[in-house]
Amino acid sequence: MRSPTITVSDVGEFGVIARVTAGLETVPSTIVGPGDDAAVVAAADGRVVASTDLLIEGRHFRRDWSTAEDVGHKAAARAFSDIVAMGAVPRALLVGFGAPPTLELTWVDGLMTGLRAECAHVDAGIVGGDVTAADQVTIAVTALGDLEGRAPVTLDGARPGDVVAVCGRLGWAAAGFAVLGRGFRSPVQVVAAHRRPEPPYFEGPQAAALGARAMTDVSDGLIADLGHIAEASGVRIDLRGDAIPVPAKLREVGAALNVDPLVWVLTGGDDYPLAAVFPARTDLPDPWVEIGAVVEGEGVRVDGRRWGSGGHEHFR
């Protein structure tokens, strides 16, 4: 006999809250955790880095394409990638959660499992949140981070003569999205990349320590996000096409779907790699790949030619 599905309305708002806060790990930076009016988080640096993201079902994730656990991983990764792109270390996550009353409680459990695992990966605490009913599954994540004495790496510090480098996967999530969009579930590597991004968490603070002048996480696409650096810094960014890595797996998927994989690499979001600008002759450690240079001018070019922005437009 199959037991009936338990929904969030069966346990109610306070039941959901009790469930999502039960067994949360405590990390050293959490002074007051969930359950009070507000959280208190250590900020020994005297500054706090904060970023917020809103994920809406059907826009940022599909429940038939990703498990609840995947969505939890991705929501936390998305927020933390903004923190590391400033050169900071993630410390805490706050989660606002809206759901239809009919949502299965196991989905909430899966979401929390994913959020908790991603937080544990960076040693951040889930310190607070809010639960409400909504027509669509809605996840609002706010991440807090610690600069540990470093200067924040903003968008506006690129100068002509600097070099441009990237770190982390580029185009994998876009390839996975294309695969899922055509009704396939494999190759598993690109589908998994879409479901659970793996931002280079360590390399953001590393870049700051190496003297990065400007940095961003790639969420709108490499060209679009480097465009934000170019605009904020008042410079042009020239990329060398042959320096931009297009992995064999993406070429293979591109061939199968009749898509130029370079389009995924240059315009795909959702992998959350880092793109940074360093002074020339910076000795870049291994995961960083130099892909271009900063010059006078404006915009972003690949081998001297413009690309469309390719960024995701939410109201289109």
Next chain:
Amino acid sequence: MRSPTITVSDVGEFGVIARVTAGLETVPSTIVGPGDDAAVVAAADGRVVASTDLLIEGRHFRRDWSTAEDVGHKAAARAFSDIVAMGAVPRALLVGFGAPPTLELTWVDGLMTGLRAECAHVDAGIVGGDVTAADQVTIAVTALGDLEGRAPVTLDGARPGDVVAVCGRLGWAAAGFAVLGRGFRSPVQVVAAHRRPEPPYFEGPQAAALGARAMTDVSDGLIADLGHIAEASGVRIDLRGDAIPVPAKLREVGAALNVDPLVWVLTGGDDYPLAAVFPARTDLPDPWVEIGAVVEGEGVRVDGRRWGSGGHEHFR
């Protein structure tokens, strides 16, 4: 000739972002404001207080009952009231905003006007945010605050022998909600209280300085929220019915709608007053009203009798 309505899809995601970040006031605590990957906010205290709330159209506000400006005021007030309930001073607000593509751009302008005004009132900066499409108007607010060296005032510090006091309006928003629910638009005082709460921002840090042992903002209703203090502290809270203020205006509205106004006072949320527990014989300054005492036991009683929790249940 009437000009056509401009919607958020007409200007697009980046147009909306440009519009909501244009002309944002800078406050001293903002080190890096909107437009970068994340914000950087001063936290001289070495700790940061953080709270997040998710407001959904049709659940937390109705666009036919409240203007966009009202909703902005209320969203910020709701977040800041959690900060002051810890004894902290609001410093920054992050705003996630989701909207149907057909939403009028003037509604977004109004929302920002309300958010900005409430932030200016407490000298907090709007430091970051996110914009996306959603089926319902969705507002995720995260507030950050500064304890200025004080200990956080949590829920669990109440001890038998302490006194219980409140500060700020109680029941006004619930009366306004009842009035609007019956199709009326007046009395304006209670309708305005529902649309734009006026939390006692100054009195939260004041209570901390006076030695408050426990404090909360009343968002679920006085009985329900004092119940959270009673539970966390392992005590019972006894209220004296004759000490709880029921203003003449609420008696008047109650008589007109055939509702006992004490129900609004004891169970209404959305006014965001403060309820705090102080050591006996604390010399409470004027806005604070002593309404009861902490004793051994559990739960909350009024003149020795239990009330239903009366808290708002979102999935009911």
